[in-house]
Amino acid sequence: MSDERTETVGRSGRLTMRDIARLANVSMPTVSRVLNDSPLVTVETRTRVLEVAQAHGYAVNRNAKKLRQARTGTVAVMLDFASHRHGAIGDPFIFELLAGVSEALSIRNQELLLSPPGLDDTRAFEDFHRARGADGFIILGQGTRDAMLRSLARRGIPMVVWGAVSKDAGYCAVGSDNLLGGRLAGEYFRMRGRRRWLFLGDIRHAELRLRYEGLCQEAAEDKEVTVEYLPIASMAFNATGQTVSAYLAGGAQPDALFAFSDTAAMAAIGAFRERGLIAPDDYSLVGYNNIPPAANFSPALTTIDQKTDVAGALLVEKLMQHIDGGRARSILLPTQMVVRET
Incomplete structure (x- = not known):
């Protein structure tokens, strides 16, 4: 004798919500609530409905469900x-x-x-x-x-x-407060007695422009300080390193570098090292973001933390x-x- 839950369901052979309601002896709205994880259904009823659905391989059509709802989730x-x-x-x-x-x-x-x-x-x-x-x-x-x-x-x-x-x-x-980040970098450079500052980044980006402006505000506090801007065509690691290498090859000698990110700072350190320049002896450096590798890089990066x-x-x-x-x-x-x- 066939069990009630294994009888033929639906003319198409596919289990419908109406079939689940009949086999579980509940209403269709109750089935809908269970399938939509409503808290208005008791644990016992939820268990019974889900057992029927699983026994017959019923799967929720999530795309159709989204279309019926006010949101897609x-x-x-x-x-x-x-x-x-x-x-x-x-x-x-x-x-x-x-x-x-x-x-x-x-x-x-x-x-x-x-x-x-x-x-x-x-x-x-x-x-x-x-x-x-x-x-x-x-x-x-x-x-x-x-x-x-x-x-x-x-x-x-x-x-x-x-x-x-x-x-x-x-x-x-x-x-983060990007303007403050720039000022903090400038305060650090001044504390270290640096005078020839370089900002590395693309100031068309609002975040980076504010960091540059903060750096320039701090530089204005000391008439002996100059700030140079080195734009980059791409934020990629290799492209950043190549840009810094070309800049240094042209004879530039900055004694402080504020990089738009820690990754960019790491690329720049490599370019400086190729010229025999080592931080912090020959120049000071500040990155941005405080990514996990920054603390373990050699040398460990001074940086701005973004939480x-x-x-x-x-x-x-x-x-x-x-x-x-x-x-x-x-x-x-x-x-x-x-x-x-x-």
């Missing part, structure tokens, strides 16, 4: 590939941020969609959001896209940005506030210098 996380040569990102700092965001999304049962292709302008972002590709966007790095981000904000697209915090941007940003341990959770929290209809406010993270060998 998906967040798109966008990386700034354009700032790296051939779109290859190798900076550990970015992946620390990404790991923090991923963990925070997982805790909230949100899916992470990493850098979907084709989102190159405001219209593409807007179309993707309207097509329910994602509930919102977390953008790791403003890069040179500030104008586009401001445009997205005016259109009400839910997003939060890791980068420079600006009162007039119109969008929520989370980041990545809390950044991911804050980015997700701010985005969820926006998605829920609230007003997410920008926030500056504590910014401090970590003095090591350089």
Whole structure:
């Protein structure tokens, strides 16, 4: 004799929610609540419904489920590939941020969609959001896209940005106090008696421009100090090292270097070493981000700490506030210098 739970179900041979309700002796709304993890169902009922579903190989159609819901439960996380040569990102700092965001999304049962292709302008972002590709966007790095981000904000697209915090941007940003970071680097150079400062980076990026401005503000406190700016075409490690090597080969002799990242600082140290220049004897150096390898590099890097341990959770929290209809406010993270060998 066949058991009640193994009888034929549905004319198509596929188990439906109606079949589950009948076999588990509950209503269809109860089945829906169980499959959507509602807390309004007792443990006993939930167990019985799930046993029936599993016994007949029932699988939730997640795409159909998303279409029925007000939200997709998906967040798109966008990386700034354009700032790296051939779109290859190798900076550990970015992946620390990404790991923090991923963990925070997982805790909230949100899916992470990493850098979907084709989102190159405001219209593409807007179309993707309207097509329910994602509930919102977390953008790791403003890069040179500030104008586009401001445009997205005016259109009400839910997003939060890791980068420079600006009162007039119109969008929520989370980041360190980049201006203060630049001033801290300058204070350190002055304390070490350095006079010929070099800033390494691309000041078209809002974050890096603020760091450069902070450095210049501190330099203005001493008439004997000069600041030179060395732009880079790519944030990639090898490209940065080549840029510094070419600069030094031209006869430049800076006695202090403020690099836009710890990775860039490491590349620069190699270029300086090729010229027989060693930190901290021949020059002082300050990086940015305080990535884990910075403390174990030789020489250990003096750097600006950005508190990545809390950044991911804050980015997700701010985005969820926006998605829920609230007003997410920008926030500056504590910014401090970590003095090591350089």
